[in-house]
Amino acid sequence: MAIQAVENTYWVLETDHTAYTLGLNRGGLLAHSYWGKRLPYLTDYPPAPSFDEQPFHSPSPGEFPFNRPAHLVPEEYPGYEDVKYIEPCLKVTFADGVRDVVLRFERAEIIDGARPELLIHLRDVHYPFQAVLHYRPHAAYDLIERFVTVTNAGESPIEIERIFSAQWHLPLGGQYWMKQLTGRWFDEFQLRHEMLNPGVKVLDSRRLTTSHHANPWFAVDRGSAEETQGEVWFGALAWSGNWKMAAEVTNFASTRVNIGLNDWDFRWQLAPGESFTTPSSFAGYTDGGFGKASHHLHDFIRDQLLPHGAQPHRVLYNSWEATFFDVSEESQGRLAEIAASLGIELFVTDDGWFHGRNWDNAGLGDWWPDEKKFPNGLGPLIRRVNDLGMDFGLWVEPEMVNPDSDLYRQHPDWVIHFPSRTRTETRNQLILNCARVDVQDYLIERLDRILSENNITFIKWDMNRNVSQPGWPDAPREPRELWVRYVWGVYRIWQTLSERHPKVIWQSCSGGGGRADMGMLQLADQIWVSDNTEPTARLAIQHGFSQVYPAAAMEAWVTDSGDRFLSLEFRFHVSMCGVLGVGANLLHWDERDRKTAHKWIAYYKEIRGIIQNGDLYRLDSTQPDVFWSVQYVSKDQAEAVVFAFLTHPMNPTRLQIVRLRGLDPQAMYEIEGFAGRRSGAAWMQTGVQFDLNHFESTVRRIRRVST
Numbered sequence: 001m002a003i004q005a006v007e008n009t010y011w012v013l014e015t016d017h018t019a020y021t022l023g024l025n026r027g028g029l030l031a032h033s034y035w036g037k038r039l040p041y042l043t044d045y046p047p048a049p050s051f052d053e054q055p056f057h058s059p060s061p062g063e064f065p066f067n068r069p070a071h072l073v074p075e076e077y078p079g080y081e082d083v084k085y086i087e088p089c090l091k092v093t094f095a096d097g098v099r100d101v102v103l104r105f106e107r108a109e110i111i112d113g114a115r116p117e118l119l120i121h122l123r124d125v126h127y128p129f130q131a132v133l134h135y136r137p138h139a140a141y142d143l144i145e146r147f148v149t150v151t152n153a154g155e156s157p158i159e160i161e162r163i164f165s166a167q168w169h170l171p172l173g174g175q176y177w178m179k180q181l182t183g184r185w186f187d188e189f190q191l192r193h194e195m196l197n198p199g200v201k202v203l204d205s206r207r208l209t210t211s212h213h214a215n216p217w218f219a220v221d222r223g224s225a226e227e228t229q230g231e232v233w234f235g236a237l238a239w240s241g242n243w244k245m246a247a248e249v250t251n252f253a254s255t256r257v258n259i260g261l262n263d264w265d266f267r268w269q270l271a272p273g274e275s276f277t278t279p280s281s282f283a284g285y286t287d288g289g290f291g292k293a294s295h296h297l298h299d300f301i302r303d304q305l306l307p308h309g310a311q312p313h314r315v316l317y318n319s320w321e322a323t324f325f326d327v328s329e330e331s332q333g334r335l336a337e338i339a340a341s342l343g344i345e346l347f348v349t350d351d352g353w354f355h356g357r358n359w360d361n362a363g364l365g366d367w368w369p370d371e372k373k374f375p376n377g378l379g380p381l382i383r384r385v386n387d388l389g390m391d392f393g394l395w396v397e398p399e400m401v402n403p404d405s406d407l408y409r410q411h412p413d414w415v416i417h418f419p420s421r422t423r424t425e426t427r428n429q430l431i432l433n434c435a436r437v438d439v440q441d442y443l444i445e446r447l448d449r450i451l452s453e454n455n456i457t458f459i460k461w462d463m464n465r466n467v468s469q470p471g472w473p474d475a476p477r478e479p480r481e482l483w484v485r486y487v488w489g490v491y492r493i494w495q496t497l498s499e500r501h502p503k504v505i506w507q508s509c510s511g512g513g514g515r516a517d518m519g520m521l522q523l524a525d526q527i528w529v530s531d532n533t534e535p536t537a538r539l540a541i542q543h544g545f546s547q548v549y550p551a552a553a554m555e556a557w558v559t560d561s562g563d564r565f566l567s568l569e570f571r572f573h574v575s576m577c578g579v580l581g582v583g584a585n586l587l588h589w590d591e592r593d594r595k596t597a598h599k600w601i602a603y604y605k606e607i608r609g610i611i612q613n614g615d616l617y618r619l620d621s622t623q624p625d626v627f628w629s630v631q632y633v634s635k636d637q638a639e640a641v642v643f644a645f646l647t648h649p650m651n652p653t654r655l656q657i658v659r660l661r662g663l664d665p666q667a668m669y670e671i672e673g674f675a676g677r678r679s680g681a682a683w684m685q686t687g688v689q690f691d692l693n694h695f696e697s698t699v700r701r702i703r704r705v706s707t
């Protein structure tokens, strides 16, 4: 059984290989007791820790005045109360001005069945305020999902100032390191690994989106884990707006990671009878290193979150870098013909197709085809694309409006703004307040009409600026609820359209990878990972992205970026590591380029099942910034494919041996370009050596053969 209760005071959540336990300690606090490898017997798990006696030798008699039990206990969901200065998960103000919250255990419930869940009901000792902690073990993925619902059961409003999804506790004591993803526009998903010291390490977004600057993910180890081995505790947040992660090492050697909605500028008025539910945080433990942690997340995202699961992604062409805003039936048609001849399956018209859109200073908001560029609507272009044997896709940026648009002229009040402040435009645009239901309804109506009237099977949903002047002047409630209601509004628009048009594949883009998270991946099957398509930069970006998200969600185009120093083959190989697309100006490609493209697109179609739905292995590199190798293995281990890239080593030496992974040790395999058949064990132990020169790459298929 995935969830077991012991005397209704202690709970054990087990997944295939791990366990997570919590219980009431002697003082009645709900405390975390274990998160690690699954143990043979229930009695193996430690009791909920108590600190109701002197924890340290002290020369002075009596109680320590500075730390009380609540400060020392690793509480599952601490509220701000008592003599307790750790990062709390919850902070509220009651109607009478009382600003702490004293939650105590009331009861527990276990829901069995296909989706088991433990619900721990807590209640404030004085006020009619309840919190339910939800725990869902996802056994096959070794993940635990946590979220919280609070309810105001009284008659006066309650103000929530902070409400995290979870506090994840690491085993007490020891020194931990944390992997994290930070960056900026054009340089997203840079992987960092740093030691956690006493104090609080905070990563967050205040930008209304997940942001290019940090991703809501962590992977904590003891400083010695590697890709293939070692204990790793990892987790993420399924939320596409302001978030916060606060990794705290207390002065009592307790390490915990808080994750949830950002409390910065956050307020929520919980009216009598109302409830509020946080987004989910998913976290897991493995002793199989960072690679295994990624596998768990990849499998879960692919199997449980992505709307179209394992459905293979088509090779697309996107016109943006070829035509920019100069979009017309003719310009798109010319590109479509070449694209089809290369084997492209999906033709996507990017920005520039809608009313008044000739540059980035006009048109956003007016979601109908530009009358000059498409006098007969999109129909003729779509038919031409379909006749060429390709599906058609379209770019939209629903949340935005240019002041130079019919929509803004009619509804200047629909944007996020403070009336007395200048509305800062970035990229000449403002943000529609998607927290407003009338804005949501307008966007649903416009986009639904486009999708209903045209044969469109793919939408790239873009979002090209971050927030400023985050006001909602005529808000019916607390205006700072904007931060959450905006995201809920975007989710509602997207969800409604997905339900009405279930075949459409959606791609999430926010000026590249500005909105990539497990919340988004429940609506979008793909992420446009970065506007930076220069392949050597992309190698690092893709490496970071792969820590959390599967290759199936990683759209990657071959463009003209890097063409002065990188072969077209190299550029293809980099993009083939995810969902292959092409974004180059095909009119500039000569016959040789087209042949190369044709060859690699055909090759990719043969291996995409392994890449998109197999296991991804980041192979060891002794020169991490200049030599990269990544391998994908089909779930049945019958097929694999390995890529290797050499950029510009300062001190060229013979390339290292690459040890393959994930093969069946007993089975025999052949590797394209290498003589002989050898066991999986042999290829994995003795490895292969590629012969690459500066800025060269290779891709090799690996096949299981009978002995």
Ligand code: DGJ
Pocket: 320, 350, 351, 395, 462, 464, 509, 510, 511, 512, 528, 530, 531
């Ligand atoms: C930013 C995106 O990341 C690009 O790919 C492109 O769609 C532009 N927006 C269009 O404005």
